[in-house]
Amino acid sequence: MTPVLADSVRLTDDGVEILDRRVFPAQRVWVRCGGVEDVAKAIEDMVTQSSGPYFAALWGMVLAAREASSLGPEEARAHLERAGARLIDTRRTNNHLRKAVHAVLSHVDGQAGDALVAAALEGARAGDERYRSRSAALGRHTAELLPDKATVLTHCWADLYLVELVRAAADKELxxxxxxxxPYLQGARLTAETLAEMGADTTVITDGMGAAVLSSGKVDALVTAADRVTMDGHVINKIGTLGLAVAANAFGVPFHAMVQAPDRLAPTAADVPIEYRDGTEILDRPGIRGLYPAFDITPPRFVTTVVTDRGPFDPLLLADYYREVS
Structure with a gap:
């Protein structure tokens, strides 16, 4: 079966519909976005998370093409580039938005009117297929690293990476x-729900229990997705990943970070903007401030393997990923 979150953004004749992950799974509410600015706002407001923003950006760019269909080729291209910049800026730590925008823009070259919309749609569909096929490869390579009947600790990890790993490891009884x-409880609501939908043995713990669970000797691997991996092996992921990676290292538990590819535009961690969200999202009381960095950075010494769509790599040897495909 295909879990709900694996298909949570859809293009319609009059907009884009996005499943509201802020209330899922208690409610299944679809938010309609009539234009590209609505899509951008939905991404910023956390209506969609994990892989969702990638697909939202793909179909948002199609809406931008529809908006520009009455313009001449140069004006239309400029409109799409502005729309792409707006979408990329919504969540700058994850580079999937940049890839989604590029997938559409690379198919648009001097068209106008219906031809422009058709070209944007072709690019979005190609980007959708590419992301899904690379996620399937990523899942297979990660499954090969895990022993039969392994217990896997996760952190804020849902959508296609998770789905494809579970599918690839179906005979391993993970x-x-x-x-x-x-503060959004993505693990308790999104990750756990997706695993349960797929029939996996699933347990939820509080964030503060991670180190204790890793020390118990009952965890075979820490496995997370990565919002971005730099060329020098730093893993950027949901806040809290660093603490789990350090604890895993201390207790001899391997940490496998899943990403489709390391980012050639990010040689070091200093090249990745870390998003800070409004502190009121975690605390809103008079006289007390809240601090909310949405992501943290795990140095390569705490990362056992970076798993890509081309297989596993030592975090210090990620340049080999691109040498192999050149």
């Missing part, structure tokens, strides 16, 4: 432990 992942 069990999963999911951190809550505060």
């Amino acid at each position: 069990a999963f432990i999911c951190t809550e992942t505060r």
